[in-house]
Amino acid sequence: MIDLSNAKLLDKKDVLSKFHSLFYHKKNEIYFDGNSLGKLPLKAQKTIEEAVQKQWGEGLIRSWNQYWLSLSSRISDKYSELLGAEKGEIIIGESTSVSLYQVTYALLKEGSFPKHLSTDILNFPTDLYVLEGLEKSFGIPSLKIISYKNEVEAEIEILKASIKNNPGIICLSLVSYKSAYLYPMKQLNRWASKHHSIIVWDLSHAVGAVAIDLKETETMIALGCTYKYMNGGPGAPAFLYINEEWHSKLLNPIQGWFGHQRPFDFSKKYEAAKSIKRFASGTPAILSLLGMEAGIDITLEAGIKLLQEKSIQQSEAFIKEIIQQLVPLGFSIESPLDHCKRGSHVTISHYASWQICQALIAGNDEHPKIIPDFRPPHFIRFGITPLYTRFEEIKTVIQVLKEIVERKLYLNFPLEKLEVT
Ligand SMILES: Cc1ncc(COP(=O)(O)O)c(C=O)c1O
Known part of the structure; x- marks a missing residue:
């Protein structure tokens, strides 16, 4: 020691x-608060300052083609590398709360799993609120919030029994925001799959702090914010991972033009992009995206x-x-x-x-x-x-x-x- x-x-x-x-x-x-808002990478400061001057100030609309349209995919691929996903399985652009809404809504609509939502007492409130809102929209049974004897550790046998008895869509934070409790991800994914369920993992407090391999752990859906250990900056967009086998089955409930197969055709009819890009909705927050790249670069290098x-x-x-x-x-x-x-x-x-x-x-x-x-x-x-x-x-x-x-x-x-x- x-x-x-x-x-x-x-x-x-x-x-x-x-x-x-x-x-x-x-x-x-x-x-000691990098678990809430990470520090400013000096490179991010320089990138944003230069981008404001050159790309926004001087390049204006031309900067879309020159710099901005490829930005989300480029950073998403770097997150794929960090998390053991394939290129094209991660999209960056919305907040964690919005991503959770989009993907859980899509799972409920798709119908492979019983329409029942659960989470546990260790999860972050925004996840509970999003799930509760979906429960009301879909008119499904009340959200189940699994309790344990304290708010430090999940009791895995209680969690497993709940999944078995109430199969459906379960949302868990891989690292709990209060106590830092870390769940056995693979074990739970396997258990969920065996019991006709799927786990949506919120990795907000884990990404950049814990080694995660989304493939090895047999994870189907995960998301999380990038402003904590990833040092992406205040309000930096979240990432959303969807295992490739789900891409064609899940539809984004917020059908915006950035999720269209050919946004610049300006077609009157929505046609979802064939890839995970269908989970994009509106114009991405470019300055935030520009600011977050230094953080993932540093983490990959370290x-x-x-x-x-x-x-x-x-x-x-x-x-x-x-x-x-x-x-x-x-x-x-x-x-x-x-x-x-x-x-x-x-x-x-x-x-x-x-x-x-x-x-x-x-x-x-x-x-x-x-x-x-x-x-x-x-x-x-x-x-x-x-x-x-x-x-x-x-x-x-x-x-x-x-x-x-x-x-x-x-x-x-x-x-x-x-x-x-
Ligand atoms: C586990 C978890 N999920 C989500 C969020 C916040 O989500 P959003 O980026 O939508 O504000 C936090 C914020 O601390 C969090 O700890």
Whole structure:
């Protein structure tokens, strides 16, 4: 197990350390929220600035042919490489919520699976809302939300029994947003398939942090956002993966011209594109697409296996210190301890979590500002982002948390919560 007393040396020896300098870093601030919004790649800043000037400012409409029409496919292919999909099995363009709506609607209409939707208590609220909306539109039985004894880990036997007893379309987040619990993807895909069901995987908290092979895990549908570990920028479009065998069977409920077989024929009649492109709807957000390419390029260059390896090392070192130094001060660990069941953030709790979080963010004369995030009722999440998180920073956060609680510094901060945390 890694010992953080050697943190400086660990950073020196880190084979991924060179990637740190590819991002914008604010002085005197340690960022542990890359699991929510990733840092700015310097290349993205340059690309956007140049594109605004040259492509938009000067090229105007000509830039569609020269730069923009091929953009979504080019970035989609890079995501295919990262996720072990074939080229042409991923499309980028809408948000995660919209992609989930589109593909789940398409599955319900297509009719291969019983018209029953389920998810579980660990899933992110937007997924629940989208499914609930579909349930109302289709007039199908109520969305089933599977519960477990806590919000840290799924109980796989309960989940499997639910799939068996309520077959249909199941939506799960591969890494749970609160606790970082990581599901056994292949095992569940197989189980679902055996029980006349399909799992739609939300990879938002997993992509860029966990090595995923969509083929090896026999995944049929997956989607996720690109602004967390993928550093795609605020509101960067999501990716949607549909296994090729489903392309001709699923129809996009939002039939827009970008999903037409020949959009520039301007035909009066909609004809769905033959490929996954049918899941495009309207004009893509070009500046966001341009901004997200640097992030996937960096991740591919670093290599997802090495990134996951470093994430595990850093998380294990962090957890060890939490157990030794923070648990005696009233903290609890709300993430699975087994790294095979954990993504790349570590969640802790304390009865004064909100105030502790504010104390971290404020910093003081003796220590830097530290940015984690807060999730109700009392979770503090620390995103380990191996492209730029340093061992030294993990050591610092432990020392600062200890000081905030031992010296009761958190009492200087109000109890009421802000809108975005
Ligand atoms: C698991 C998961 N799904 C979806 C979203 C958000 O989706 P959207 O990109 O539509 O805002 C988040 C945001 O944090 C998330 O954690």
